[in-house]
Amino acid sequence: MNYDHIVSHLRSLNYRAELSDWDGKLVLIVGVETSQGQIELIHSCTDELIGIPAFFVEDDGRFSELAHVFPPPIDSGNLCSICVGDSDSVSVNYDAPPLAFEDSVKRHVDLIERALEDPDWNKNELLREFSANWSFICPISKKAFICAATGPFEKMDVYSPASGKSHWADSHFIGLTPGTAELPESSSIASINCIKSRAKLGTGFVLPLKDLQPCPRKKEEIIRWLIDMLRGNDLPKRAIHVRDKQFWLVFNAEIPSGKVWFGVHLQHGRNIKRRLPDLKSVHDLDGWKVEPIADWGLSRTPNNPCANRVHGGYRGNMAEDTRSDQGGRR
Structure with missing residues (x-):
């Protein structure tokens, strides 16, 4: 050219x-x-x-x-x-x-x-x-999170990826709510509902948001952004009294194009059970590792056994990038 x-x-x-x-x-x-x-x-x-x-x-x-x-x-x-x-x-x-x-x-x-x-x-x-922006700040090596939920507040038991299996559903963390067991066999989550080859790792919560701010641009900004966002979206008291070694918070909110799902993973540096932080200030997360995670929502309704995945982000480097199509970021 x-x-x-x-x-x-x-x-x-x-x-x-x-x-x-x-x-x-x-x-x-x-x-x-x-x-x-x-x-x-x-x-x-x-x-x-x-x-x-x-x-x-x-x-x-x-x-x-x-x-x-x-x-x-x-x-x-x-x-x-x-x-x-x-x-x-x-x-x-x-x-x-x-x-x-x-x-x-x-x-x-x-x-x-x-x-x-x-x-x-x-x-x-x-x-x-x-x-798209959320997936951009998610660590590439981080396993995605799979759950079946309709949107209101729910508590989940979170299990590890299935041992020795590489199928996409088996290779990610899974959160099971009380209603998950009631899903029909036709549901997308039915084939991975068996937890015999998984270890329980911690507790998760589905948390609907009344107000959502634009996604942080860098992973390093996630804690400050999370605290600021939750100021207008208080955590239910039954969530902050739970004790466990790890927590997965899966949020959902209405946006101009529909409903968006995303999550964060919290793990304390000391491997002992602790109460979920209040998340009122950045100091509440002292000693905690906080990472954004991609949420794969399966079977948001029992009669709709389809999967919905967060879109991937463009991770290009100009020194290496020879493509001219930027559409993958949309």
Whole structure:
């Protein structure tokens, strides 16, 4: 792909465009003057056009809380990826790369400007993409959590992954509620309802939320975010009086696109039974390890034996990423 032609075309449109080196990789940098100040877009050059030309933006403090803008784990710099659609939903002019880049730059700038100028729209979009953002901060090596629940407060017994089994359902933690045993054999959870090959590890709770704030952007922010969120969503007293070695909290809340499910795992550094923390301040979690977990909701109703999985997140590195399709983050 001839990037010299692309640079010339973008310059003819009054963009500041140039080719540069970024940690040994050729990149296209496009500077754009907007009503919100200058935005500098960075594209990792590729040999051919295989989708929407993707751009990163170097965060200067304005972009980290914007919808559809994601901070990928890049060692050098503070680059955020941007999702403006994918090749299945957006027309791409493969025969004229300069025009494809012109369209992509406009889409990226329009998205960023709208998110900066309209806080209400930005918050609603952040809530719509909560599941994708949550899965982004979940540890890749962390086992997912499976439970069958309808949404109201419920207590669960939590069991380990099945010993010696690798089937997707058998290889994850499972939370069984009193109502789980009543599910029909046609339910998705019926085939994994047997706990003979599992060890009981702790206690879980299904906790409905009245108010949900956008997902934290980094795993390190999870404790402060959790405390702030629970200020408007008090834990039931029957939950905070329970003692165990580990706890799984599975939350659900209404968002503009429906209901979202997600969870956190709490484990104290000393392997003894303790009461579930009050979660009123960050000091309540001193000595506790708190990690976000992906929740796989099975059979939310007895007559609907389907599975619903949290969507995966884009975990790309610009130095390694040669894809132009950012749609996987939607």
